[in-house]
Amino acid sequence: MSDFKAQLKEQLAEVDWKDLIPHAQRDALIIVHPQLDLIEVGCAIALDDTFLVQNWISEQLIKKPSSEELSNWNEEPEIKFKTLIVQPFVIASVIPSI
Template identity: 65%
Template sequence: MSDVKAQLTEQLAEIEWSDLIPHAQRDAVIVVNEELSIVDVGVAIANDNVALVQQWIAQKLIHKPSFDELSDWNSQPDKKFSTLIVQPFVLVCAA
């Protein structure tokens, strides 16, 4: 396992939506589809693997939260997400 992957794996946390709201307000949240490993996405972003990240965006496997998602999550502030910070982004996947 690469050092970056090991480090990101250790930083993986489960966090409630209420704690993620400030990151959403600064447009830093990226939603990771459950088909992908949030750690693998984090590694790709940390390593600036533009081609792979663009592929996931095109396949709609990673995206910025939609208005509907934000509305839904704001009505459930205790909803939990697997979360990984890869500056300046916060990657989330529904837990």
């Protein structure tokens, strides 16, 4: 498990919104609440931890982006996200602006 987490950690990337648009268009983007660790979420999704993932979904800690979020991000394409690819999804968390 720790090897898998280390592998995911190596795949973490910081990207602009414009790089995530194609993934949002194919409905493969999952937004992760900043209070969750992207590596933990990626691990749970990859290992099909249904209980944990369903719990996060029910608490709206992971979700598909809303149309309002998409619209806001399209207006500010330079917004940065921390991302991780967990096939077939891209999971992302907004990096707070300073």
